[in-house]
Amino acid sequence: MSVTYKNALILLITSISIITACKYRSQRPGHGEKPITSFKSVEGITFIEVSRRQKSNGLSYNEYGYHLTPDWRLRFVSSDSAALYSPQKDAYYNFPLALGTDSVFNIAHAFLKMKKISKDSLVFELLEAQGDSIDIHKSRVVMKLYSEPYIKRTGKDLKQLQAASKKDTLFVRGLVNKANADIKKAFAAANPVQLISKNPNLQVTKRKTKPSLLDNKYATDDDYLTPTYDIVIHKAYQDFDYSFEATVDSAGVWHYNKPLVPFLGDDDAQANYIKVSTAIMNTYLKMFMTTIPGETLGMKQASTISVNIKGIKAAK
Numbered sequence: 135m136s137v138t139y140k141n142a143l144i145l146l147i148t149s150i151s152i153i154t155a156c157k158y159r160s161q162r163p164g165h166g167e168k169p170i171t172s173f174k175s176v177e178g179i180t181f182i183e184v185s186r187r188q189k190s191n192g193l194s195y196n197e198y199g200y201h202l203t204p205d206w207r208l209r210f211v212s213s214d215s216a217a218l219y220s221p222q223k224d225a226y227y228n229f230p231l232a233l234g235t236d237s238v239f240n241i242a243h244a245f246l247k248m249k250k251i252s253k254d255s256l257v258f259e260l261l262e263a264q265g266d267s268i269d270i271h272k273s274r275v276v277m278k279l280y281s282e283p284y285i286k287r288t289g290k291d292l293k294q295l296q297a298a299s300k301k302d303t304l305f306v307r308g309l310v311n312k313a314n315a316d317i318k319k320a321f322a323a324a325n326p327v328q329l330i331s332k333n334p335n336l337q338v339t340k341r342k343t344k345p346s347l348l349d350n351k352y353a354t355d356d357d358y359l360t361p362t363y364d365i366v367i368h369k370a371y372q373d374f375d376y377s378f379e380a381t382v383d384s385a386g387v388w389h390y391n392k393p394l395v396p397f398l399g400d401d402d403a404q405a406n407y408i409k410v411s412t413a414i415m416n417t418y419l420k421m422f423m424t425t426i427p428g429e430t431l432g433m434k435q436a437s438t439i440s441v442n443i444k445g446i447k448a449a450k
Contacts (some may be wrong), residue, residue: 171237171248173210180209181256181279184295189259189276194302197309199322199430199437200359202275204296208241216241222344238270247273254284298431306431313436314384320436323428326361327382327439333422335368335449361428362440367418370445376411377442384434386425388415394440414443 183204187194194202207219210231217226218241232240237248238261245268250257259273285292298306312319329338341362377394390412397404419425419441428437 170233170235171239172213172233173216173231173239173251174213176251176253176256176281177210177212179253180207180282182207182282182285182292183277183279184292185276185278187276189274192299192301193305194298195306195309195430197321198359199309199324200355201324204277206277206279208279218242236270238268246277249276253281255280303431307433310384310430310433310435314434317381317383317389317436320381320438322359323435323437324358324430325428326358327428327437328426329363329365329419330424330426331422332424336418336422337366338423339364360440361437362442365419365441365443367422367443367445369449370418370447372445373447374410374414374445375443376407376414377440378408378411378415379438379440380415381436381438382425382427383436384427386427388419388425390415391438411443414445415441418443418445 183206185194186202186204188196188202194204205221207226208216209226210216211228212231213233214231215228216231217228219226229242234240239246239248245261245263246258247261247270248256249259256277256279258277258279260275260277261268261270262272262274280290280295284290285295309319309321313321326340329340331338341357341364343357379391379394381389381391383389390408393404393407393411395407397407427434429435
């Protein structure tokens, strides 16, 4: 997935000054300014996101395995602030709420457009950002939220509401079938590859992002889109350090892809690097680890991972 597309989905924009400093005018002929939007009628009500889908096809997954996870919980506190829930802190934190015209607003670095508002539900569209500007008539993602009172009153199950749709499942199954028939079509697994050491001389650590609403680190997508593992092997045949990309197929078998270091045109050095790191993959990693393939919606699949392997000749 391209950086541009990913940024458009997440909409991490560095400033909210645009929406507070100016009034939006429609670019369509015959339309003028519209009233500033208001959440006065739903202030104090907690809303939970139940779906986040692509506007074009209704799917929450794309061909790269990117999943639009419905994870917002919010309530509008006043005309200029809203509270967002942080699962890491298990608490709500207030953020500035900037209201614009034509149902546009900004919260936590995301520009959104209100499509539906009631005490039972909210529907927003995430607006696309291009540099320091937004197009208020163009969006790719639709967010739907239900209020806590509505969920309790109707007896709806939150996990079922947030679960993948049948359409999502059929789409992902198609991706899985293609990837398992041809590992060149591998895609990111929602539950990435698991590497489990079965030898005390090998330690493996999967890198993990720590999201935080407080310092504007929201996304943990790279944890599954580009999973990276740091592996240390003690009592190795010699000291070494290699980084490479590999694909793990649906049976847990490794397939070497490419080194992750530059060689600046030195073909001999590159060939030797690939030869030795492939040998390490086929010996130490297969002998000292159990590899569990990645999966999405319960389906095992081929997916790509990055590994950094450090060999230490001395014992621990």
